[in-house]
Amino acid sequence: MFTRQRPEAQTRPQEARARFRGGLVATTSGWSHGYVQANLVSVPSHHAISLRRFAVRNPRACPLLDVVAPGHYWTDLAFGADLRRDLPAYRVWRKGELVAERTDVADLWRPDLVTFLTGCTFTFEPFLERAGIPLRHLEQGVNVPMYRTSLKCLGARRFRGPVVVSMRPMPAAMVDHAAAVTADMPYAHGAPVHIGRPGAIGIRDLDRPDFGDPVRLHEGDVPVFWACGVTLQEAVVKAKLPFAITHAPGHMLITDRRTKTGGTGEIRLIR
Template sequence: MTRLEPPALVSPQQARTLFRSGTDVPTAGWAPGYAQANLVCVPADWAEDLRLFCERNPQPCPVLDVTGPGSFRTRLAPDADLRSDLPRYRVWENGELIAEPVDATAFWRDDLVTFLIGCSFTFESQLAAEGVPLRHIEQGRNVSMYVTNRPCRPAGRLSGPLVVSMRPVPAALVATARRVTRAMPAVHGAPVHSGDPAALGIADLSRPDFGDPVRAEPGDVPVFWACGVTPQAAVTASRPPFALTHAPGRMFLTDIRDEHYRTG
């Protein structure tokens, strides 16, 4: 897996060009100040199930845009190609992961409806501006993500557990992190939990289900946010015949400024 430090001044358009050419990296820290999005594509006859699943579980699945069947364009970045402009994709058949391509064009279908879901990377610029360290970026790692023991509300044929991302935060700054992110509900909002990971059914923080283990510094507290990988857990549990998603931590970079999703 390629490791590449996020360029400080890269634009979303420049980043998408790099990803289209095969650069495969976690997108945390890329194009700071611009919103990032999770990607979930399902056949049109599953789209209503996914729409309702997102509606019933708005914290892990806040919808930013939904395309028409077969469209690979989005109003979030009109010149982008959703088939090729993410660092890496995941392809699913009957709930089984069958491929992880850097370009999904060969797997694209004319009946796919794409949901772009808010991502917690969007609020990281504001966290940094408020002095909250981002340990995964400091360590050059993907954020840690975990499947929890909390079930999402089922919708139609879709059900599954909540997935969370974790960031170690100095204890004195947990309240700041909560305040900053609570003002951005379109990108997951406030944490769902802080402190003992066992309360979420997480046995070992050093063994995330997705992403990389991130080292805490002395005095850090694990803080957990709802995560847009949750629909992938629903795909695994509910086994739709086909789905296409982003690879965890490798997001779609939009042209929308992150403050657009700030409510206060």
């Protein structure tokens, strides 16, 4: 179904999670083609209702896949997964300050933590590759660049902040097709939120992303921006909660949920 140029593309989700649990740190773009990837944010339960409201109000940036009950560290999206250990890297926050980046947060897990899993654009990248659309960050061996924008989310109590976007440059002739492919995947952020001029959405310098790595554009490339799950993380950071755990940008949970293209071309999530 997909072009498999890298060994990671063929790695089954359970194997990938086991490797990350064993200490491998790697961005998950290009891993486990055909499977849904997810962002992770864990917050104390008394903030969970407001954070869920924030996600529901901003579905393009925060497409909810699962909300895990307080204290639980497992999900129906990934059989046998341990949400405390099976992502390549986590970030730990106290009062809005990053206090640690770790590969395992089991010793920090609390019985009141509610975990939100939201969709990720890494899910649709294999479909772009299959369509012949280049992914410059994979070509260059770096994490996808992500930027805070001047686009504002709808707030929910103390949760508010900007839309964060990921950027994938591509030849101008391929932009419309890329937009059509990803529009059929709302659980992975759907169609781009902006194409072209970075300054129009408050991005001053493409070479200085807020998260991830800069990517070199080829001649004729156009920057294409999709809403990014780091948006939810940013809202939590700005809320200055006393404690929170998130994934490190680009280091996702690889789930067991498959994607499939229907007869009409629509790309569906297989539950």
